Every structure is written in structure tokens, then in C-alpha cells.
Amino acid sequence: MPFSRRTLLGGVGLAGAGLAVASCAPSQAGAAASDTVPFYGANQAGISTDAQDRLAFAAFDVTSTQRADLVALLQTWTAAAEAMTRGAAVPGDSPSLEVPPADTGEAAGLSPSNLTVTIGFGPGLFDGRFGLASRRPAALQPLPALPQEILDDASSGGDIAIQACADDPLVAFHAIRNLARLGRGTVVTRWTQLGFGRTSSTGSAQATPRNLMGFKDGTRNIKSDDVTSLDQHVWVSDGSWMHGGSYLVARRIRMFIEPWDRDTLGDQHNVFGRDKATGAPLTGTAEFDTPDFTAVGADGSPVIPADAHIRLAAPENNNGLRLLRRGYSFTDGIDVATGTLDAGLFFISYQNDPATFVTLQRSLGTHDALNEYIRHVGSGLFACPPGANGAGDYWGRALLEA
Amino acid sequence: MPFSRRTLLGGVGLAGAGLAVASCAPSQAGAAASDTVPFYGANQAGISTDAQDRLAFAAFDVTSTQRADLVALLQTWTAAAEAMTRGAAVPGDSPSLEVPPADTGEAAGLSPSNLTVTIGFGPGLFDGRFGLASRRPAALQPLPALPQEILDDASSGGDIAIQACADDPLVAFHAIRNLARLGRGTVVTRWTQLGFGRTSSTGSAQATPRNLMGFKDGTRNIKSDDVTSLDQHVWVSDGSWMHGGSYLVARRIRMFIEPWDRDTLGDQHNVFGRDKATGAPLTGTAEFDTPDFTAVGADGSPVIPADAHIRLAAPENNNGLRLLRRGYSFTDGIDVATGTLDAGLFFISYQNDPATFVTLQRSLGTHDALNEYIRHVGSGLFACPPGANGAGDYWGRALLEA
Numbered sequence: 077m078p079f080s081r082r083t084l085l086g087g088v089g090l091a092g093a094g095l096a097v098a099s100c101a102p103s104q105a106g107a108a109a110s111d112t113v114p115f116y117g118a119n120q121a122g123i124s125t126d127a128q129d130r131l132a133f134a135a136f137d138v139t140s141t142q143r144a145d146l147v148a149l150l151q152t153w154t155a156a157a158e159a160m161t162r163g164a165a166v167p168g169d170s171p172s173l174e175v176p177p178a179d180t181g182e183a184a185g186l187s188p189s190n191l192t193v194t195i196g197f198g199p200g201l202f203d204g205r206f207g208l209a210s211r212r213p214a215a216l217q218p219l220p221a222l223p224q225e226i227l228d229d230a231s232s233g234g235d236i237a238i239q240a241c242a243d244d245p246l247v248a249f250h251a252i253r254n255l256a257r258l259g260r261g262t263v264v265t266r267w268t269q270l271g272f273g274r275t276s277s278t279g280s281a282q283a284t285p286r287n288l289m290g291f292k293d294g295t296r297n298i299k300s301d302d303v304t305s306l307d308q309h310v311w312v313s314d315g316s317w318m319h320g321g322s323y324l325v326a327r328r329i330r331m332f333i334e335p336w337d338r339d340t341l342g343d344q345h346n347v348f349g350r351d352k353a354t355g356a357p358l359t360g361t362a363e364f365d366t367p368d369f370t371a372v373g374a375d376g377s378p379v380i381p382a383d384a385h386i387r388l389a390a391p392e393n394n395n396g397l398r399l400l401r402r403g404y405s406f407t408d409g410i411d412v413a414t415g416t417l418d419a420g421l422f423f424i425s426y427q428n429d430p431a432t433f434v435t436l437q438r439s440l441g442t443h444d445a446l447n448e449y450i451r452h453v454g455s456g457l458f459a460c461p462p463g464a465n466g467a468g469d470y471w472g473r474a475l476l477e478a
Numbered sequence: 479m480p481f482s483r484r485t486l487l488g489g490v491g492l493a494g495a496g497l498a499v500a501s502c503a504p505s506q507a508g509a510a511a512s513d514t515v516p517f518y519g520a521n522q523a524g525i526s527t528d529a530q531d532r533l534a535f536a537a538f539d540v541t542s543t544q545r546a547d548l549v550a551l552l553q554t555w556t557a558a559a560e561a562m563t564r565g566a567a568v569p570g571d572s573p574s575l576e577v578p579p580a581d582t583g584e585a586a587g588l589s590p591s592n593l594t595v596t597i598g599f600g601p602g603l604f605d606g607r608f609g610l611a612s613r614r615p616a617a618l619q620p621l622p623a624l625p626q627e628i629l630d631d632a633s634s635g636g637d638i639a640i641q642a643c644a645d646d647p648l649v650a651f652h653a654i655r656n657l658a659r660l661g662r663g664t665v666v667t668r669w670t671q672l673g674f675g676r677t678s679s680t681g682s683a684q685a686t687p688r689n690l691m692g693f694k695d696g697t698r699n700i701k702s703d704d705v706t707s708l709d710q711h712v713w714v715s716d717g718s719w720m721h722g723g724s725y726l727v728a729r730r731i732r733m734f735i736e737p738w739d740r741d742t743l744g745d746q747h748n749v750f751g752r753d754k755a756t757g758a759p760l761t762g763t764a765e766f767d768t769p770d771f772t773a774v775g776a777d778g779s780p781v782i783p784a785d786a787h788i789r790l791a792a793p794e795n796n797n798g799l800r801l802l803r804r805g806y807s808f809t810d811g812i813d814v815a816t817g818t819l820d821a822g823l824f825f826i827s828y829q830n831d832p833a834t835f836v837t838l839q840r841s842l843g844t845h846d847a848l849n850e851y852i853r854h855v856g857s858g859l860f861a862c863p864p865g866a867n868g869a870g871d872y873w874g875r876a877l878l879e880a
Contacts (some may be wrong), residue, residue: 132809152655173744180739181692182753182807185685230814245532245647245674246688249809253819257739265819268811272647283587286648290583337582337659342575352583355497405584407534408810409670412632417667 079293103455110244114186114402116159117463118320120471122192124400126300128241130249131271131404131422133326134256135198135456136263143206147264147476153195153238153255154470163188166254180257183250191242193251195471196324196458200235205228212474213318215429216459218324223441224433224452231328231454235267239324239424242468245270267454269328269423271404283362284355288331288405288419289449291348292355295363296390298400309398312428317474320462322426325399325433328406328454331420336449349384357386369393383445388437397435399427420450430457487566489562514590517563519865521713524594524673524803525536526700527826530643533673533806533824534650535728536658537600537667539857546606549878551664555597555640556872562649565590568656569745585652592645595653596871598726598860602637613877615720618829618861621727624836625843626854632729633856636668641726641826647672670854671730673806673824681800681869686757690733690807690821691851692756693750698783699763711800714830719876722864724828727801727835730808730856733822738851749847753784759788771795785847790839799837801829814819822852831860 111119137145156166163186165179179257202212220403242253249270256265273285287293298305312318336344355363357370359379369387371379380387407419425433441447461472500659515523540548559566559630565588567581604614649670658667675687689695700707740748746754757765761773761781771789773781782789793800809821827835843849863874 131557173747174742176740177692177743177746177754178693180735182688182690184688184692184755205666246807249690249821253821256819257736260736264817265812267731268809268819270737270809270811286586288651289585290579290581290586297480333582334662338578339578342577345575346577352579353586372607389746405648407670408674409672410667417658417670419651419655 077137077174095364111190112162113190113192115158115193116466116469118465119120119458120194120463122162122194122239122241122309123322123402123460124306125192125241126299127247127273127402128190128192128248129243129273130241130245131269131273131424132240132245132252133269133422133424134240135254135266135268135270136236136238136259137199137258137266138235138263140207140262141205142239143261145215146206149197149259150206150472150476151470152258154464156254156258157251157466157471158197160251160466161188161193166258178210178434180250180454183247185245186247186364187389189242189247190306191240191247191251193238193255193458194241194324196239196460197472197475198235198237198238198456198458200231200233208475209478210240210281211461215323215431216457217430218459219430219435219455223451224447224450225441226451226453227455228328228453231267233266233456234458236263237324237326237456239468245272248352266446269326269404269422269454270274270408271315273404285377287403288333288407289336289344289348290352291344291350292363293403295350295355296386298398305398306340306357306400308390309432310400310426310428317472317478318459318461321460322400322428323394323430323458324456324458325423325425325430326454326456326458327428329422329423330418330451330453331419332449333417333419339449340468345447346381349380349386358384360414382447383443385440385444387445388440394436394439397432397438399425399432401425426460443466486664487643490801493788495808502532504538507703513570513592514878515592515594517560517595517866518871519767520867522594522596522723522862522865524565524641524643525724525804525862526708526712527592527594527643528591529675530650531645531675532595532643532647532650533671533675533826534642534647534654535671535673535824535826536640536654537668537670538640538658538661538663539668540603540607540789545878547762548608549676551661552597552874552878553872556806556866558656559595559597559653560866560869561657561839562653563590563593563595565593568660573818580651582656583649585646585649588646588649591644591646591649593649594834595655595657596641596643596726596862597765598639598641598862599638599874599877600635600637600858600860602635609649612879613719615718615861617725617833618859619832621832621857621859622836623625624839624854626846626849626852627843627857628853628855630730630855633669633671634858636858636860638665639726639728647674654850668795671808671824671856672810673808675806690735690809691738691746691750692754693752693763695805695823696803696830697752697757697787698788702801707800708802711834712802712828712830714728718880719874720795720861720863721876723862724830725801725832726858726860727825727829728856729825729828729854731823732820732853732855734851734853735819735821748783748786751782752787754828759784781811783847785845787842787846787848790842790846796838799834799836801827801834803827828862 168178242248283294357367359368411418553611571578646651759769761770
């Protein structure tokens with residue numbers, strides 16, 4: 077019996093009663109608009125969308141050398157992502173017991189959970205295998221070597237990235253798993269990352285989540301309704317196939333949690349330039365107070381130290397450069413080499429020029445007091461095309477059908 | 479500025495206003511009883527407690543050989559777990575900026591999220607280092623070799639296990655991290671496991687979650703309010719230091735997801751003996767219908783196949799043996815050796831005699847049709863003492879002060 081998530085969702089409420097037999101046809105009937113993010117649009121969802129609670133991220137390498145396979149994959153993936161986004165099962169199910177189900181089923185009965193599925197193309201996709209070398213954006217070069225990084229090839233790079241975000245970990249995992257499955261024969265999974273961020277208990281979407289160092293993270297981030305900043309810093313606007321898209325930078329940032337936990341509270345404040353409890357800059361009293369980078373204390377030294385993280389990252393000190401951060405905390409067990417927790421921040425940023433990230437990271441990587449406690453161990457750069465605009469469209473069509 | 483989770487939780491609601499300066503004293507004022515599980519009691523919380531959404535699990539090895547260190551650790555851990563369970567910070571904070579904060583802070587502002595923290599003692603704790611050899615329960619022997627297992631030492635065993643469950647992943651992680659931190663010098667972390675189970679979107683606590691094979695998992699499990707079955711199968715009742723405790727079996731069960739996804743729906747039904755969509759046994763129409771293991775089809779063969787998982791696991795076919803399952807799905811990236819997803823079920827069961835698990839696993843491991851798609855790769859057995867009974871008590875006191 078094939079089934080749709082929607083139909084079963086209705087059935088779950090019938091506590092004690094037999095569940096209704098599920099319909100074969102995915103349906104939007106009963107959709108809770110409050111937990112569905114529209115899939116189609118000029119921009120892909122999952123970039124300026126308010127960050128959901130959970131992340132599942134995967135990077136793939138294309139194993140086929142046929143452009144037609146790549147096009148077919150993108151068409152299939154777009155249709156599947158659109159369906160899953162509205163809480164439906166992966167299309168193509170059959171009433172037959174003699175074939176595998178089209179959908180793996182573990183998200184059946186769950187709501188759409190604000191799922192967004194976002195795709196990006198790595199530099200490698202433009203290496204000539206698919207006739208795309210001439211269409212590679214000038215900005216899409218592999219990132220240069222950066223300070224404070226010791227990159228592991230096993231968690232870096234990839235021809236295609238998929239970012240799935242949802243308020244439910246199973247819904248996010250289900251999306252990645254089913255796209256990987258649909259891609260079999262055309263792509264192989266290169267690496268994956270799970271993350272958790274804004275947590276369900278906080279309630280208000282406006283509360284700034286804390287990172288694993290215990291500090292609020294994202295106070296000065298670009299907000300989803302700040303259209304002016306999004307247009308200025310995030311969306312590509314050049315008339316090319318990337319028009320309406322953005323560049324995704326992913327960095328797996330390992331935190332050295334044990335030495336951090338032995339650091340004094342005062343030093344922790346100085347490392348970030350903020351108060352740990354309230355999130356206020358050291359020159360203010362409330363989280364959203366604007367930092368005063370000129371303030372000096374009684375001893376003549378800056379209140380926000382010269383090497384404080386917020387000073388080095390601030391647009392005021394970087395010619396106005398900004399990027400949209402969308403990071404998630406991760407914890408992946410024990411680092412067996414050291415017996416320490418393998419945990420940290422899976423940093424994701426979106427910007428209309430990857431050079432913005434490079435400039436900021438060079439500033440931070442060289443001077444940031446935080447560097448004693450972190451290391452960049454994974455990296456990826458992906459060009460995220462504009463959104464699909466309707467049922468006939470697919471991710472990357474403007475790139476592939478030119 | 480040290481801070482308590484409670485105080486900040488109140489502050490978070492003040493959208494747009496400056497956050498109040500946090501109090502130093504943890505306080506239960508404003509506690510939402512609906513998301514707090516009582517810590518003290520005859521049994522430890524986290525065993526018969528309704529399963530929360532998320533799991534963080536850690537196994538530790540004791541590096542000290544001093545019994546006094548072990549006692550001090552258990553006293554410190556009990557106090558910290560009790561505080562975190564009611565949403566307070568780890569005790570011992572100081573207003574000084576010159577010392578490290580007592581609490582790592584990342585869960586500040588979050589609710590208790592139904593956190594439970596449950597401890598168990600592995601067989602190794604009774605090896606003579608701490609003078610406990612004579613107090614080792616006869617039931618606490620290392621598990622024998624079992625079918626279908628290829629165990630990885632890096633995710634097996636341990637002197638002490640901590641199971642933290644909460645409806646928020648950060649709250650569960652925070653508990654494990656802070657206990658590991660408090661244990662430094664006395665224990666080292668041996669392995670950890672994160673899991674996700676009943677997902678927030680399902681709403682009803684009664685809805686049976688699905689495993690990563692897409693099937694409902696737990697339909698016939700012992701329910702939290704079934705006191706008779708808990709007394710009969712879960713709680714130890716022998717007047718020893720384990721009276722009121724239970725034995726925890728942990729098994730990291732890798733699922734071979736890719737071949738499973740290629741299996742036909744009909745075969746998937748036969749492997750479990752249930753309908754994938756509804757969860758009904760193949761002899762019924764609704765999830766909670768009692769399976770009829772005697773029913774035969776038109777061709778004379780059993781409707782629920784002889785090697786179906788539910789047939790082999792059923793109490794009816796195992797002399798009434800039952801255990802309380804409390805498993806969580808996991809996904810831990812890519813198995814680099816095969817390029818497949820490292821995902822599956824972190825099986826946890828509680829029973830008043832580990833022999834129950836051994837008997838059932840021998841039955842399943844030898845015949846179960848599911849074996850084609852799973853392998854046990856991690857294992858642990860732990861004796862969970864009764865609950866702490868008040869502020870003067872601590873985990874394992876009856877064992878250590880006899």
C-alpha cells in the first residue's frame with residue numbers, strides 16, 4: 077500500500093481508531109500553511125527563509141559524464157523536492173506490491189515542517205564534462221587557502237550540494253535520503269552533515285540561538301525581512317543564469333570545547349566582545365545595542381578588545397561587507413585521536429560574491445581571539461541558481477538550456 | 479555574569495526589550511510543569527518515562543582507581559543532573575569573571591524540555607578497582623556473542639553510561655557535555671551516540687514513530703502507564719542495591735538502507751509482517767490489531783511469514799518474554815568504506831534480566847528476515863540503579879555505602 081504523508085497525517089489524529097487506508101495520490105488537502113514554505117519563486121527557498129530548527133546537508137559528485145543524465149537528474153530532483161516541501165511523498169508511487177516504493181516512507185504522517193530544499197553547483201561541475209566550462213561564473217573559483225584551516229578532503233568540496241532544512245530532523249533526513257536514492261547511477265554522496273540550531277523550545281522565531289560556546293550567535297545577521305540588505309549582499313543580480321541566485325559557502329568549524337570550558341568567563345567575554353548571558357556588546361546592556369568600537373576603558377584600552385570576534389567581523393570595520401549566515405551546531409561523537417568531542421559549528425553563508433567571505437575570513441583568521449578555540453576542517457563553495465518558477469521549470473534550467 | 483536557564487527563559491519573551499540581567503541563583507519560579515520530568519523517585523526517570531524526541535548517549539571509562547573519586551563523581555553528577563532536569567544551570571556558578579563558568583551556557587534560555595538523565599554501571603566497574611567485585615549482580619555479565627553482530631570496540635562497552643533524553647537536541651547535548659566536563663580527571667568519554675525518535679511534528683504522544691525503514695516501530699512496546707508489565711518485565715525487585723533499577727542494553731544497529739530501498743513493497747511487508755502505511759499486522763487492518771500468527775492464506779502458507787520480524791519478536795512465541803524498548807534513529811554521515819549512509823537504529827531496551835534480551839536476540843538473529851538489511855555494530859550492558867530519593871541521596875549510594 078503506497079501512501080502519502082498528507083493522507084496519513086490526517087489519520088494519525090484518530091487515536092484508538094483504525095487508521096484509514098491511505099490514498100495513492102499525494103494531496104495538499106489539509107495543508108497547514110503555517111508550516112509550509114513555498115517551493116517555487118524567483119529565489120530558492122532556504123536562503124533568506126527564517127532558519128528552521130534542523131539541517132541535513134549533503135555534497136554529491138556526479139559520476140555520469142552525460143549532460144542528459146545531469147538534466148534528467150535535476151528535473152527529477154526538482155519535482156521530488158517540490159513534492160516533499162508540501163508534505164507529499166516522492167512522486168511515482170505505484171499500487172503494486174511487486175516494485176519498491178517510490179518514497180522510503182519514514183516521514184509518512186509528519187507535517188511539511190517548513191522543509192526547504194536548496195541546491196548549489198560546485199566549481200567541478202564546470203570542468204568540461206558537461207559542456208559548461210564557458211558558463212562558469214567568474215566568481216565560482218575554488219576558495220583560496222585561508223588562515224586557520226586544516227581541511228579534510230572527506231568533508232570538503234563536491235559537484236552538487238543539497239541543503240535540507242526543516243523543523244523536524246526526520247523530515248530533513250528524509251529529503252536528503254530520497255534525493256540521494258533518486259540520484260543513484262548519476263551521483264554518489266561525497267559527504268553529509270547534520271546540524272541543529274534554533275531549537276524548538278525557544279518558541280519565538282526572533283530569539284537568537286546560542287552556539288556550543290554558549291554565546292548567542294546571529295545577533296547582527298541579516299534578517300529575513302530586510303529586503304534591502306538581501307538585495308545588496310545576498311542575491312546575484314547580473315542578468316546571467318545566476319540572476320536571483322546566491323553563492324553558498326560551507327565551513328565545518330570544529331570547536332575545541334574542552335579548553336574553552338576551562339577559560340574564565342571574563343576572557344570568554346573578551347574573545348567575543350559580548351556578555352555571555354545577555355548577548356549585549358561589552359559597550360552596551362542589551363543584545364541588540366550597537367557595539368561601540370571606539371569606546372575605551374579607564375585604562376585607555378578598548379572596551380571591545382582589538383582582537384574580539386565581533387570587532388573583526390563587523391561591517392563597520394570591513395568596508396560595509398556583509399553576508400547572510402545560516403549556520404547550525406553539530407556534534408558528531410568523539411574525536412578518537414584526542415578523546416574530545418567532535419563538535420562545533422557548520423557555518424553556512426550566502427552572499428552574491430564569494431570574495432566577501434574570503435575577505436572576512438582573512439580578517440578573522442589572522443587576528444581573531446577565537447582562533448585559539450576553533451579550526452576550519454571542511455569547506456565547500458556552491459553556486460545556487462535562482463528558484464524554479466513553476467511545474468515546467470527545474471533547478472539550473474537557465475544554465476543547461478542556454 | 480553567570481546565569482540560570484530559568485531566569486533567561488523569562489527574558490526571552492521580552493521581544494524587542496533589553497533582556498533582564500540574569501540572576502545568579504537557579505530558580506524554579508515559572509517552571510512549566512508540563513515539560514519537566516521529576517528527577518527524584520524510586521526509579522530513575524528516563525526508563526518508563528514517555529520517550530522524548532531526542533537522545534544523547536555517552537559511555538565513559540573510569541580512569542581513577544580511587545573509590546572516593548567514584549563516589550565524589552556520582553554525588554556531583556547527581557546534583558548536576560537534578561539541576562539540569564528542572565532547567566537550572568549546573569550548580570556552583572560564581573559571580574566572578576576570573577573563573578570559568580560552572581555551566582557551559584549553550585542551553586541558557588531553553589526550557590527543561592522534559593530532560594531525563596539516566597545512569598548505568600557496566601560490568602567493568604565491578605572488576606575490583608573499587609572494591610565492588612562482591613557486589614556485582616549475577617545478571618551483570620558481558621553479553622555473550624550473538625548472531626548478526628560484528629561489534630566495533632569504539633562504540634561498545636564502557637564502565638558507566640549516561641542516557642540523556644529531551645525534546646530539544648541542545649538540552650540533551652548540554653547534559654552530556656556538562657557531565658563529561660564535571661567528570662574530567664575521573665572518567666574519559668569512550669563513545670557517544672545521538673539519536674532522534676518521536677518527532678515533534680507528530681503531535682500526539684501516542685503516535686508510533688517510524689524507523690528509517692519507513693515502518694512504525696514500537697506498536698507492541700510496553701506503555702509507560704502499564705504498571706503491571708513494568709513491574710513484571712522491567713523493574714528489578716530483589717531487595718539488593720539494584721531494587722527499583724533495571725538493566726539497560728544498548729545496540730547500535732546499522733541499517734543497510736540502500737538495498738532495503740530497492741526491495742519491493744510486498745517483500746518489505748513480509749519482512750516485518752506488517753503493512754508499511756498503516757502499521758497493521760498482515761492479518762489485520764489497523765495498527766493495534768493483535769497479530770494472528772496462526773492464520774494461513776489460500777495457498778496454505780502463513781499470512782505472517784515464518785521469518786517475519788514480529789513473529790520472532792512476539793511474546794506469544796517467546797514464553798511471554800517482553801522488554802521495554804526505547805530506541806532512537808541515528809544517521810552519522812557516510813560510511814566511507816562503501817559510500818553508503820551510516821544510519822540505523824540505536825536500540826535501547828530495559829529489562830529486569832539481560833537474559834531476556836539475549837533470548838530474544840538469539841531468536842531474531844538466527845531466523846529474522848530483517849537480518850539481510852541490518853547488522854549490530856555496537857553493544858553495551860549497564861546496570862541502572864534505582865532513582866535518587868532526595869537531595870541527600872545520589873546515584874548508586876546503596877551500592878557504594880553498603
